Structure formats: structure tokens, C-alpha cells
Amino acid sequence: MSSDADPGRGGRSRAARQQRIVDHVLGAGSASAAELVELTGVSLMTVHRDVDELVRRGLVRKYRGGVSAQPTSVFESHSDYRRTVRRAEKNAIADAALAFVEPGSSIMLDDSTSALALAERLADVGPLTVVTNYLPALELLKGLPEIRLLALGGDYSRTHDSFGGVGCLEAVEAVSVDAAFVSTSSMTGSMTFHQEQDIVVVKRRMLEVADRCVLLMDSSKAPRRALHHLRPLSAFDDLVVDAGMTAALLEEMGEHTRVTVAEVGR
Incomplete structure (x- = not known):
């Protein structure tokens, strides 16, 4: 020993x-x-x-x-838990989503671990402005010289390792970005959901201040429902998923938005 x-x-x-x-x-x-x-x-x-x-x-x-x-719904919301699961799928989704990040643009990242995987790939994109409420993303990006980093403050949640509440909403409303990259807990072929109302409110506001809305979803989240509707799938400009989605579900999703399928392991 x-x-x-x-x-x-x-x-x-x-x-x-x-x-x-x-x-x-x-x-x-x-x-x-x-x-x-x-x-x-x-x-x-x-x-x-x-x-x-x-x-x-x-x-x-x-x-x-x-x-x-x-796991319960509260357990699954915990940042540490979310960072341990579906890593390969999230990495593949982030690789594909990187194509939507334009040098010189401004982007917003929510407090999802899928968006965090995208943040891990931003060092070589070029000059960017990144806005986020997720503490792990702030820690990751703070030392990158070509990243202008804007932190969305508010009430700190230890469960989510992010900031929310009125302060966060007001901070989101004070900016406009070229693109928002978000994820959520579950979806069907036409609707997205989250089990926590406070999280829904922040994600909705993020989508409202972005010119382009990109949804990042691994296949374990569909088809599933949660308590609160987030946004119809048609409210997103692009959806990036891994290849674990069924053909029928991909077809239904494709009726509502553009779908990019990321192959795991490529």
C-alpha cells in the first residue's frame, strides 16, 4: 500500500x-x-x-x-458529476461546434460541461470575446492572451459551480453577442427542457442576447423530458449532437433546425 x-x-x-x-x-x-x-x-x-x-x-x-x-435530478445537476460523464461525446460535439466560432467574434457560454469542452478548444481560434457565468470556464480562459473575458456575476451556486440570480440576468442583459453556445438537461425531437426553473431563466436570457444560438446535446439527453420547457428546438439556429442519436430522432430534429452530427473518436 x-x-x-x-x-x-x-x-x-x-x-x-x-x-x-x-x-x-x-x-x-x-x-x-x-x-x-x-x-x-x-x-x-x-x-x-x-x-x-x-x-x-x-x-x-x-x-x-x-x-x-x-443519480437524481439534483445529483445530475452537480457540476462535478456532469464533468465525469459522456466525456468522449462532449469532446466530439465541441470539436464540431468549434467550426461555428469565428475569430474576432463575441460568444457566450452557459454553465454546461458541453460548453466547457468548447472553451477548452478556444486557445488557437484567434482573438475572441467570451462571456460566461461558469466558474470552471472562467478559470480555464483567464490566462489566454487572445481572449477578452467577461464574467457574468450574481449568486454563486456550489452545485452548478456558476453564477445566477438577478445579478446574472442583469449582466446578461447588458451585452449582445454574436453566438451563444448552450446545453440543457433533456430534449425531444422538437423541445428542450431543464428541471430547474432558475437555470431555465438564465439560459433563456442568454439566447435572447445572441445573434446565433447553438445547442450542444449528447445523445444521453434524448428523447427525455424534464419539468420546465426551455425553448422549442426551432428557436436554435444549429444543433450539434453525437452519433448516438437514432435516425428517427435526427430526422425529426432536422425538421426544426440545422443538425450537425459529431462522430465520436474522429
Whole structure:
């Protein structure tokens, strides 16, 4: 068993270990403490500390003798959870969406991990103005010399790792952008949805201030519904999806907007 201590990389190694625990529990559905000790190579006490931290962050659920992952709508909204799932599909979608980003333009990114994947690809586009309320995107883009970065403030949500509320809405209303890139929790062939009303309000306002609206959706989100309507699919200029969508669904979507299908692994 390796030592729990890592003076040179303590914070990073702990974060990597906790991410490994999350990935394992999400994949298996549950895991015992003994399994996690074997998985990570640290002591039982350290595993318990890691699990307690992950429970506090809402990423896993603890029961006597083990840990489980049983996603609910609130769980699925958690930024850390969203960053662990459908990575290959989101990367493929972001690669395809990059073609819609024009050098010298202004773009808005919502607090979705699909938009974050796009943000990861902006370094070589050229001069851009990027507006976002998503803290991970702000952290990612703040050091890029050719990016003029505008932060949308407001009330900070630890669950979403982003800013919302009245302050965010007022900040969105103060700008106009060439394109907005957004995602949401679910869609059918004609409508988009989200389970949280406060998130819907911010996303709607983002779409209203953009000349071009691009929807980024991985195939796990369709066909599904949630409590609140976001916008009809026809309100978006473009939809970028991965190849996991069924042919029938793609045909229906194509009746309402332009659809780009991103091949995973290309």
C-alpha cells in the first residue's frame, strides 16, 4: 500500500484519487470501503475522509459499509458529476461546434460541461470575446492572451459551480453577442427542457442576447423530458449532437433546425 502523504502533489493527488473513486462508483453503481482501499492504495481512514468529502459535495451517497451512486435530478445537476460523464461525446460535439466560432467574434457560454469542452478548444481560434457565468470556464480562459473575458456575476451556486440570480440576468442583459453556445438537461425531437426553473431563466436570457444560438446535446439527453420547457428546438439556429442519436430522432430534429452530427473518436 502506498503512503497517504504526498508532500509535492498533495492537493492534486487527493483530487485525482477522489475523481477515481467517483468514476469507479458511477461505473459500478456501488462499492465497499474495502474495494476503495484496494482501488486507491491508501488507508481505510483516508478513504473514509475522501468519501465524506464526496458526500458533502453531493457526488456519492454513503451507506453502512459502502458508497453508492444513484443519480437524481439534483445529483445530475452537480457540476462535478456532469464533468465525469459522456466525456468522449462532449469532446466530439465541441470539436464540431468549434467550426461555428469565428475569430474576432463575441460568444457566450452557459454553465454546461458541453460548453466547457468548447472553451477548452478556444486557445488557437484567434482573438475572441467570451462571456460566461461558469466558474470552471472562467478559470480555464483567464490566462489566454487572445481572449477578452467577461464574467457574468450574481449568486454563486456550489452545485452548478456558476453564477445566477438577478445579478446574472442583469449582466446578461447588458451585452449582445454574436453566438451563444448552450446545453440543457433533456430534449425531444422538437423541445428542450431543464428541471430547474432558475437555470431555465438564465439560459433563456442568454439566447435572447445572441445573434446565433447553438445547442450542444449528447445523445444521453434524448428523447427525455424534464419539468420546465426551455425553448422549442426551432428557436436554435444549429444543433450539434453525437452519433448516438437514432435516425428517427435526427430526422425529426432536422425538421426544426440545422443538425450537425459529431462522430465520436474522429
